[in-house]
Amino acid sequence: MNERNERIHGVACTFRKVSDVFHAAEKVRDAGWKNWDVHTPFPIHGMDQAMGMPRSPVPRLTLLGGVTGFITGCLLTWYTNSYDYPLIVGGKPYWSVIFPFPVLYECTILFAAFGTFFGQFIFNRLPRHNHPLFELPNFSRVSDDTFMIVLEARDPQFHLDESRNFLQSLGGQEITVIRD
Amino acid sequence: MSSSSPHALTAHWKKFLGAGVVAMAVLWYFACAGVAHHENRQALSILVGSLFWISVLIGMLMLTMITRVFDAGWAPIIRRNWELLIIALPVVIVLGVAPLAFSTSFRHALWDWTDAAHVLPSGHAVGHDPILQAKSWFLNEKFFLIRVSLYVLVFGVLATLLRRWSFAQDTDRTAGHTHRLHAVSAVGIPLSAVTLTMLAFDCLMALSYHWFSTMYGVWFFALSIRLALAVTVILTYRLSNGGWLDGLLNQAHRHVLGCLMLAFTVFWAYISFSQYFLIYTANIPEETFWYNIREFDPATGLKNQWWGVSMYMIFGFFLLPFLSLLFYRTKIVAGRLLTVAWIILIGGIVDLWFNALPRQVYDKSAPEGFVVTPFLTSSLFLDLLAIAGFGAIVIALFLRSASKQETIPVHDPRILESINYHE
Numbered sequence: 001m002n003e004r005n006e007r008i009h010g011v012a013c014t015f016r017k018v019s020d021v022f023h024a025a026e027k028v029r030d031a032g033w034k035n036w037d038v039h040t041p042f043p044i045h046g047m048d049q050a051m052g053m054p055r056s057p058v059p060r061l062t063l064l065g066g067v068t069g070f071i072t073g074c075l076l077t078w079y080t081n082s083y084d085y086p087l088i089v090g091g092k093p094y095w096s097v098i099f100p101f102p103v104l105y106e107c108t109i110l111f112a113a114f115g116t117f118f119g120q121f122i123f124n125r126l127p128r129h130n131h132p133l134f135e136l137p138n139f140s141r142v143s144d145d146t147f148m149i150v151l152e153a154r155d156p157q158f159h160l161d162e163s164r165n166f167l168q169s170l171g172g173q174e175i176t177v178i179r180d
Numbered sequence: 181m182s183s184s185s186p187h188a189l190t191a192h193w194k195k196f197l198g199a200g201v202v203a204m205a206v207l208w209y210f211a212c213a214g215v216a217h218h219e220n221r222q223a224l225s226i227l228v229g230s231l232f233w234i235s236v237l238i239g240m241l242m243l244t245m246i247t248r249v250f251d252a253g254w255a256p257i258i259r260r261n262w263e264l265l266i267i268a269l270p271v272v273i274v275l276g277v278a279p280l281a282f283s284t285s286f287r288h289a290l291w292d293w294t295d296a297a298h299v300l301p302s303g304h305a306v307g308h309d310p311i312l313q314a315k316s317w318f319l320n321e322k323f324f325l326i327r328v329s330l331y332v333l334v335f336g337v338l339a340t341l342l343r344r345w346s347f348a349q350d351t352d353r354t355a356g357h358t359h360r361l362h363a364v365s366a367v368g369i370p371l372s373a374v375t376l377t378m379l380a381f382d383c384l385m386a387l388s389y390h391w392f393s394t395m396y397g398v399w400f401f402a403l404s405i406r407l408a409l410a411v412t413v414i415l416t417y418r419l420s421n422g423g424w425l426d427g428l429l430n431q432a433h434r435h436v437l438g439c440l441m442l443a444f445t446v447f448w449a450y451i452s453f454s455q456y457f458l459i460y461t462a463n464i465p466e467e468t469f470w471y472n473i474r475e476f477d478p479a480t481g482l483k484n485q486w487w488g489v490s491m492y493m494i495f496g497f498f499l500l501p502f503l504s505l506l507f508y509r510t511k512i513v514a515g516r517l518l519t520v521a522w523i524i525l526i527g528g529i530v531d532l533w534f535n536a537l538p539r540q541v542y543d544k545s546a547p548e549g550f551v552v553t554p555f556l557t558s559s560l561f562l563d564l565l566a567i568a569g570f571g572a573i574v575i576a577l578f579l580r581s582a583s584k585q586e587t588i589p590v591h592d593p594r595i596l597e598s599i600n601y602h603e
Contacts, residue, residue, distance in 0.1 A: 046602065091463065092461075098460060099460070101457065
């Protein structure tokens, strides 16, 4: 790694018990941290609240996708059947909201699914091929028997020594500085 | 919560029973007087009132069985209330639909096809109707009465079994009951599906027996689940404010009920629209007349009152609950979910009206030979009285059951999972 590019990503520490990491997360939340994360081998019920996580913004893109799909379906059926090549089928009007409704709601569902699928990519910042945490020698253990809290350097509260001491006060072990 | 001290709420069951009995007396008095004067609208009120609760209770029966076969972890504390309620299902059929079907004068007044002398809009008598003759393997009085008896039997047996073993588990703490209920539910779901489809055909579709829709049973199922969920939300709200769900019902329970309400709102719209769409596309007179009389006056082509009801179905019963329930906070904030539940409940009553009330009445002086019964009549109040009356009986049976049984399934294997249910 190049000397001048070497920056600090954050500070990590590990916990051995669910209750420890849960209460530590509550304290980090209460200290007002914004850019930090908890890594666990399995989902912990209530961790979202303990971390003070807001609801995912993905449903907004789902709704946006759905509305876009409905309008797209309207335009598609109106343009093809009523404007570009007006055609009477089965004695129905050139365009109404009834006969093309299967097209409208299928487009709604399709575009809503696109909104959800690509929305989670956007909000999860995917695709991402590497992460500084992967450099940690013990990081694989958070998919086995260890819990980890990472305080990130981009948080305005971050100060290397203070953050280290903060993690220590929470009962964190193996406090490690992660470099980019 | 202990078995020795039933909740104070349950002491009110006799008051509800009294109110229900008085309402039944009033309703049957009006219905008998109406039939004596060749009017069927009062009897129709009894049909609509009982069908509303039959629909609610069939929905609860299905939800009870569905949560059993899926081993739903959230369900036990809510399902116990369904178990306390569903015994009212055969009772409501016996008090409402069955007397209407078994009494010849009521049967002839409500179900045109049973009265061979009834004059059709075409001016011919029912007895000479080739369309009825072709359907007579199903629409004959003997089979009709057998079917009505079977509704009581099938739903009665299922409700009894689902209750008996669930209640037995409260005292003998045997996990085997859960497996037994699992098996009963697996058999009961398809059996109920067929039974509720026949019930919807007989009680609603056959009111206008020329018309047919293969979606009708599914529509009735969708409506039933929507109504059952709406009543469940209203009931659990009450029971968590001074009832036996105090401090037990949490945000995650509301969320799961809200999600189901959203799903079945969409499903109801899907089924109702599909039924309309297929008939609209095929454009066959035997089918379209059913929607035509619900949209415009046959002689003038002007929109009638039922058109307004149709629009209410689209915007008030689908779009409003649908858009509200899309938002997460609607599903978790108790007051908001309660509001949506009431909107669905009212919409469900209007949907039953939309399906049961519009009828073609033979009228020689009308240009088309018939007139369509209007929506806005004073008889709507009698319908509401019928819904309230049957409701009082349902609540009385519910509270009476609750006074004798545990109101929380204390030894259900999933009771802790249910109480601690988390999103």
